[in-house]
Amino acid sequence: MASNSLSPGRAGLRSRTISIGEQSFPYYFGADCITEISGAIADLSPDKLVIVTDDHLLELYAAEIERLAGELPFLTLTHPAGESMKTLSCLSDHLETALRAGITRRSVVVSFGGGVPGNLAGLLASLLFRGIRLVHVPTTTIAAMDSVLSLKQAINSGVGKNHIGTFYAPTAIYTDVRLFATLSERELRSGLCEMAKNCLAIAPAMLDQLRAVVAAGELANPQALLWLLDASIAAKSSVTRHDTFERRAGLVLEYGHTVGHAIEISDHRVRGTAGIAHGAAIALGMLVAAHISRARGWLSDDEVSVHYEVVTGLGVEPCLPASVGVADVLAVVADDNKNGYLEPSPDAVPFVLLRALGRPEHTGDLPLVHVSTSEIREALEVIAQSRTAAPAVGV
Template identity: 45%
Template sequence: MLRQQVSLDGEDVPYLYGVDVTEDLVAAMADLAVTADLVLVVRDRQVTEHAAAVLHGVSETVRVATMTVDAGEQRKTLSLVEDIVEFAIRQGASRSTVVVAMGGGMVGNVAGLAAALLFRGIRLVHLPTTPIAAFDSVLSVKQAVNLRGGKNLCGTYHAPSLIACDLRWLTTVPHDQILTGLAEMVKNVLAVVPERRLDLERALGGLGDAPATALLDLLDIGCTAKAPYLRTDPRERHEALVFEYGHTMGHALEFVSEGRIGHGEAIGWGMLVAAEISHSLGHLDRDGLALHHRLVGRLHLSPASTGPGALDPGRIRTVLARDNKRGYLSCAPDEVPMVLLKAPGHVVTGERGRPLVPVPMDLAMSALETVVGTAPVPSGTLPRLERLGTS
């Protein structure tokens, strides 16, 4: 089992991971749970089988109550958070209860918010089961849910006490979601650690033949990119806003498509739009733009015609106008806050040194049109994570 120490909101949080390490992870959870009266496991229905070994192991140490949830952006709501906290109270939860979130980023966020609200904050353990969750969303203290008006509009900050992942869990993630789920890693490389781009390309290429090594490398890239920012800006309000790269347009596409365009895929499109805007403003050169298309091309996005090209531009504008980064900078009603790169690894800085600048709405929409018309050609082959462990 491998271990990284991640600084989250001032706390040093262990991230334990490896392939086929569930027993070790359960032992680490038992150490934590020994001071708990109850472990409340909120698990994604799709990971019921993976959860069985965890539940069995932890229940030898402490009482366990399990709540199963169906993932999906439509259900990432305050009402689901309310169901979780009401369930917790019915089960006799107290300040010493530990909430365990086992699933993708959606379960991590709803259970994370529930843990933050119960008794004004109880312990949280993340057991991520998707690439986005394992490589990205658990490396954050942001816990939010969607409102009718937009994504992640309501939430707070809450750090986990432990993060633990058996990469074997990722092998059952639906095939077509694997590479798009890696979009956040492409983002980290483009925006923060461009020196790791060859490692990223090697890992993306290796997912088919040597998936265990590739997944371990991807997790390492995620931690390397995020760790310094989590130390200096744990609440992601200043320099760590760089991790919002591709997210302004990405969130709008994900929201307007009602989740049909998944988060990672939406971020892939969002990064291409941001690169197009930056190029048209004279910041990003042709090589930078080409690197975006090369790396995003590895993600196998769905065709533009059935993805962003099929969405109502009017609705995209409406959602962009409510982007949750508004307020970090002065932005006119016809402008949207965006992270732009002047070169890979170098942001365009705006007010108070933040990596956020106002972009005219019309420019954002015309860049989207250009990107839809010049969609990247997928390269490489889709990986088969089922072969994990054969390397």
């Protein structure tokens, strides 16, 4: 869990302590703080830095990467941006390059980038000499507010996403929210949708302030981003504190994911990388979950409206993309990776559903319930029918 009080930490940086199971590490964050981050990394006394990034970021931020390394010798490992980087061949190339460059057990792996370089760097650090120090410098909202708050490090196999991986803790995380200034609207808002999910499913006390930030339309403002980041850390950490592997209480983080992930996959099959952004798809998945809860008499109309207000405030059209059919989504949902957590039930899948905002329904100690295909179909049809004439686009 994040420590209750926000401490000033190093000069100019706020900090929280993240505890996940037995692991505990600091998360420092601020605005315009590359120099402070560089000083903090130097304090770890590494003999060399292995900076893992992507080509797009290297082009944008070569000067900041050099500032980050300061006086320390460093090696930059890069690759064209995107999921094609999360492969065994890229990992293998990076491992060989790092070893040939003479890194040692005193070296530190630094991820500088979004969730993709972050996951690859995590795996790399865990494998080199059976584990060397890892520091994350997340540059996307998804990475800063979501992926670095998890110990999960994975790459993709030819069969599916995140199939090859491990759990590995960083030594520290450092976020400079100024780096978000160059994110596209789509990428900026994608992480904020995950943050909104955490407010709806875990920390509804934060909803009023989230609604105020969204209503003010200043999502790129550094002060707003610092609040959003701090709130994300508090909400996500509260459920992973005693759930290192995110297989019990942490499953609530899957709110909106069963259908959201299926919408994302279905759309990307048709539109490729121009398809809906991950966070926007999760936002639609939350609307479907909210409709199912309302149909069961659990969520009130007001609570469903709060879902709509937050989702549309984050720029997500509350309707199924025109390229995606209800049947496509249902076909993908049937293969959902939460299958296996509950006893199999014919024609039903395990699902995170809310009894009330911040209160997931449980089966035993798992925040999952069986939901039938017909319930999912009915809720999907509600958001399919709200399609406008124009094709829906991801945020």
